[in-house]
Amino acid sequence: MSKNAFFLKEATCPICLTEFLATTVRPNRCIPQGKEADFHYKYSGVIPYLYDIWVCPECHYAAPKSIFNTVKHDEITKIAEILSKTKLPIDPLGERTHQQAITYFKLALLFMSYRKVPTSLIAGVCLKTAWIYRDLEDTTNEQEYIHKAIQFYEEAYSTERFPIGNLSEVRVAYLLGELHRRVGEYGEAVRWFDKAVNNPKSFAEPAIVKMARDQWSYAKEQYNEQKKMEISGDGVVNA
Numbered sequence: 001m002s003k004n005a006f007f008l009k010e011a012t013c014p015i016c017l018t019e020f021l022a023t024t025v026r027p028n029r030c031i032p033q034g035k036e037a038d039f040h041y042k043y044s045g046v047i048p049y050l051y052d053i054w055v056c057p058e059c060h061y062a063a064p065k066s067i068f069n070t071v072k073h074d075e076i077t078k079i080a081e082i083l084s085k086t087k088l089p090i091d092p093l094g095e096r097t098h099q100q101a102i103t104y105f106k107l108a109l110l111f112m113s114y115r116k117v118p119t120s121l122i123a124g125v126c127l128k129t130a131w132i133y134r135d136l137e138d139t140t141n142e143q144e145y146i147h148k149a150i151q152f153y154e155e156a157y158s159t160e161r162f163p164i165g166n167l168s169e170v171r172v173a174y175l176l177g178e179l180h181r182r183v184g185e186y187g188e189a190v191r192w193f194d195k196a197v198n199n200p201k202s203f204a205e206p207a208i209v210k211m212a213r214d215q216w217s218y219a220k221e222q223y224n225e226q227k228k229m230e231i232s233g234d235g236v237v238n239a
């Protein structure tokens with residue numbers, strides 16, 4: 001059954017001009033088993049976001065498929081120089097494990113740092129990397145990549161025009177609230193949930209506003225718990 005979820009798409013590497021067949025997923029053939037509050041879907045079977053990054057099998061240039069071929073001339077020179085210095089033991093074609101996907105996401109983040117690409121796109125790649133670590137129950141790395149996603153989404157929130165990707169201003173504010181909540185920054189979480197609820201366009205997105213209100217209450221509860229622990233000396237007191 002999972003075979004039907006895949007198809008091969010012809011691609012040409014913009015760095016070394018190798019032609020290859022990128023394993024691509026039909027999202028409507030993947031079976032979601034539930035949605036989490038930061039828009040992460042759990043899947044049984046094929047997990048579509050593991051395939052979001054295309055990797056050239058020859059030179060190992062990697063990027064989200066939406067910007068794989070939009071590299072500018074000066075960026076090509078820089079990336080080719082980096083690639084000439086290292087050769088990774090990877091075979092990026094075919095089905096992927098979570099660990100392989102993490103390698104490809106990190107490669108993509110590396111090359112994106114040498115390109116002029118929207119900050120929101122970098123934020124999205126960081127968030128998906130966090131999801132992959134979550135799937136592996138690797139909380140330490142998940143939290144590290146949530147922190148990175150927060151940093152880039154906050155920058156995008158103040159510098160990019162909405163919608164960014166498929167995210168409206170209300171959605172990004174909500175998502176930032178939820179990401180801060182997930183790393184225990186409850187004060188910041190509440191501040192961003194407030195921004196989502198009080199946004200002048202929030203009336204158009206009642207489902208997100210409801211989620212923001214629910215998660216706001218949850219963050220408040222967690223904040224009070226944290227305070228109680230600090231007072232009773234069970235937890236770490238933040239300076």
Ligand SMILES: [Zn+2]
Binds near residue numbers: 015016017058
């Ligand atoms: Zn290549």
